[in-house]
Amino acid sequence: MIKIRNMRQFSDSAWKQVILVCGASSIVILLLIIIFTLREGLPAFTEIGFFKFISGTTWKVANDDYGILSFIVGSIYVTALALVMSVPLGVFCAIFLAEVAPNWMRQIVRPAVELLVGIPSVVYGLVGLLLLVPQISKLGGSGDSILAAAIVLTVMVLPTIISVSEDSIRSVPRVYKEGSLALGATQWQTIWHVMLPAARSGILAAVVLGMGRAIGETMAMIMVIGNSIKIPVSPLDPARTMTGSLALEINYATGLHWNALFACGVVLLIFILALNSIAMVLRGRTQQ
Amino acid sequence: MRLSPPVTQKMAWAACWAAAFFAIAALLTIIIYVFARGVGEIGWAFLSTDPIGGLSGQGGIRSAIVGTIYIVVLTLAMAAPLGIGAGIYLAEYAGDNWFTRIVRWVIETLAGVPSIVFGLFGFALFVIALNLSFCILAGALTLACLVLPTIIRTTEEAIKAVPQGHREGSLALGATKWQTIRHVVLPAAMPGIVTAIILAIGRSVEETACLYVTMGGSANMPITPLDNGRTLSLHLFYLAMNTNAMEKALATGVMLIIIIVIINAITRWLSSRWMIRMQGRV
Numbered sequence: 101m102i103k104i105r106n107m108r109q110f111s112d113s114a115w116k117q118v119i120l121v122c123g124a125s126s127i128v129i130l131l132l133i134i135i136f137t138l139r140e141g142l143p144a145f146t147e148i149g150f151f152k153f154i155s156g157t158t159w160k161v162a163n164d165d166y167g168i169l170s171f172i173v174g175s176i177y178v179t180a181l182a183l184v185m186s187v188p189l190g191v192f193c194a195i196f197l198a199e200v201a202p203n204w205m206r207q208i209v210r211p212a213v214e215l216l217v218g219i220p221s222v223v224y225g226l227v228g229l230l231l232l233v234p235q236i237s238k239l240g241g242s243g244d245s246i247l248a249a250a251i252v253l254t255v256m257v258l259p260t261i262i263s264v265s266e267d268s269i270r271s272v273p274r275v276y277k278e279g280s281l282a283l284g285a286t287q288w289q290t291i292w293h294v295m296l297p298a299a300r301s302g303i304l305a306a307v308v309l310g311m312g313r314a315i316g317e318t319m320a321m322i323m324v325i326g327n328s329i330k331i332p333v334s335p336l337d338p339a340r341t342m343t344g345s346l347a348l349e350i351n352y353a354t355g356l357h358w359n360a361l362f363a364c365g366v367v368l369l370i371f372i373l374a375l376n377s378i379a380m381v382l383r384g385r386t387q388q
Numbered sequence: 389m390r391l392s393p394p395v396t397q398k399m400a401w402a403a404c405w406a407a408a409f410f411a412i413a414a415l416l417t418i419i420i421y422v423f424a425r426g427v428g429e430i431g432w433a434f435l436s437t438d439p440i441g442g443l444s445g446q447g448g449i450r451s452a453i454v455g456t457i458y459i460v461v462l463t464l465a466m467a468a469p470l471g472i473g474a475g476i477y478l479a480e481y482a483g484d485n486w487f488t489r490i491v492r493w494v495i496e497t498l499a500g501v502p503s504i505v506f507g508l509f510g511f512a513l514f515v516i517a518l519n520l521s522f523c524i525l526a527g528a529l530t531l532a533c534l535v536l537p538t539i540i541r542t543t544e545e546a547i548k549a550v551p552q553g554h555r556e557g558s559l560a561l562g563a564t565k566w567q568t569i570r571h572v573v574l575p576a577a578m579p580g581i582v583t584a585i586i587l588a589i590g591r592s593v594e595e596t597a598c599l600y601v602t603m604g605g606s607a608n609m610p611i612t613p614l615d616n617g618r619t620l621s622l623h624l625f626y627l628a629m630n631t632n633a634m635e636k637a638l639a640t641g642v643m644l645i646i647i648i649v650i651i652n653a654i655t656r657w658l659s660s661r662w663m664i665r666m667q668g669r670v
Binding site: 108109111112115116118119120121122123125126127129130131132133134136137140188189190192193195196197200201205208209211212213214215216218219220221222223224225226227229230231255258262285286287288289291292309312315316317318319322323343346347350351361362365368369372373375376380 | 393394396397400401403404405406407408410411412414415417418421422425469470471472473474476477478480481482491494495496497498500501502503504505506507508509511512513533536537540564565566567569570590593594595596597600601621622624625628629634637638641644645648649651652656
């Protein structure tokens with residue numbers, strides 16, 4: 101009997117060790133990613149200067165001259181344009197799913213939105229390349245443009261915005277809605293003046309999360325944005341995103357070029373970190 | 389002019405319906421377009437020959453299918469045990485203190501980091517520093533890092549959703565902590581954990597950016613994981629960017645969409661089963 105109990109205790113503590121090793125090694129790996137990227141990127145910041153690096157407009161590998169302003173502008177331009185289109189669409193869609201839709205319609209829209217999440221980004225890129233780019237080239241330019249990239253992104257971030265906004269609209273206490281309706285407000289007045297303001301933090305979190313997804317998208321952007329290094333002005337201009345530059349150049353980079361690309365990765369990390377923190381604060385506020 | 393409330397409401401309803409129709413129309417456009425132009429290419433010859441590679445765009449997708457299977461299996465073999473272990477650790481052993489809060493924050497943040505940043509890391513560490521050169525294994529290692537945060541979070545949530553009473557009952561009967569986890573908590577959390585694994589499979593199939601910079605992208609049939617190779621998503625990307633074989637690219641897209649639809653269906657089925665089970669037990 102004592103022997104059996106010892107066996108049990110042995111296996112108990114052995115398994116605890118195994119779990120501990122798994123937990124610790126995952127955490128070490130994840131920390132390693134951040135430390136590694138920082139370590140490889142820092143030389144570019146010290147050699148070029150942080151401010152000069154992010155405000156420089158030229159990126160010439162031959163001259164060892166690296167400034168990523170055009171990539172930052174490209175990323176932000178595409179993301180902003182995509183949000184201008186996807187936020188109204190997404191929020192109205194969320195209102196529809198939470199408050200307006202008849203049940204049968206909900207059962208069509210939900211799986212459709214779920215499927216949109218799953219479609220690989222290269223498929224979005226391919227459809228953008230074959231369907232959008234030729235149409236946009238009729239407006240001027242080659243068609244590979246910020247506008248094409250923004251439309252592709254609009255569809256890609258829509259599911260994120262819809263699902264997070266819908267959750268926050270649904271979590272508005274019932275009494276708010278009932279109180280407003282009891283005072284004689286119409287259903288829409290209730291949604292617009294009572295429920296949306298109450299769900300504001302959650303909807304903002306949805307927008308911020310969508311922004312994070314948009315800034316991180318890589319392959320679909322490379323396929324439709326034209327990848328030119330010039331700072332874009334019109335939405336019909338080609339451009340390049342931060343992510344796109346990393347993917348296109350890292351495999352043949354050496355020396356300072358290598359460090360500059362990692363530094364660009366660090367800038368990307370900072371963006372994501374800032375956006376995630378904002379989203380976390382906003383979601384925390386919703387839960388209260 | 390001010391519109392009367394009923395008129396505003398009608399317009400708002402119209403806007404809501406229009407937004408929902410846009411979402412459905414976008415999905416249908418993508419799927420119908422890809423299937424209409426791509427499905428004609430698919431046949432036994434397409435599935436059973438290797439692509440020629442380079443600028444030609446001719447050939448099928450056999451080596452890309454093998455590459456995809458390699459990537460999915462290797463990624464899961466590495467990420468699933470680690471991720472599930474870490475999830476169990478965080479949910480059952482770690483408690484709540486400053487250290488675990490930082491760990492959770494790191495995991496949460498990494499789940500949102502763009503895949504190309506993982507690609508940079510994987511390229512620098514696995515391809516260059518560990519001298520694996522471009523190969524399927526380097527891609528799978530990178531992808532394992534990418535899906536790890538998601539597996540950890542989903543596992544932890546699934547385990548935390550198991551009612552505390554289950555654990556107390558088991559401990560009260562004299563079971564050790566591990567016996568409780570193994571025979572009571574894990575079976576109850578299993579559908580959630582399986583969902584985490586299936587999500588990771590889906591991610592591995594659709595992921596491109598971090599593999600683009602680590603796998604090499606050779607069109608030849610990979611024999612061992614140390615061979616250079618490509619997945620279906622990568623194959624689609626190379627076809628679209630380097631060749632004129634758009635029908636073949638779309639046909640590859642058809643294969644990808646079919647795989648994703650199957651994965652979605654399995655996830656939905658599992659999570660509905662899980663809901664029933666949890667409701668039945670609580």
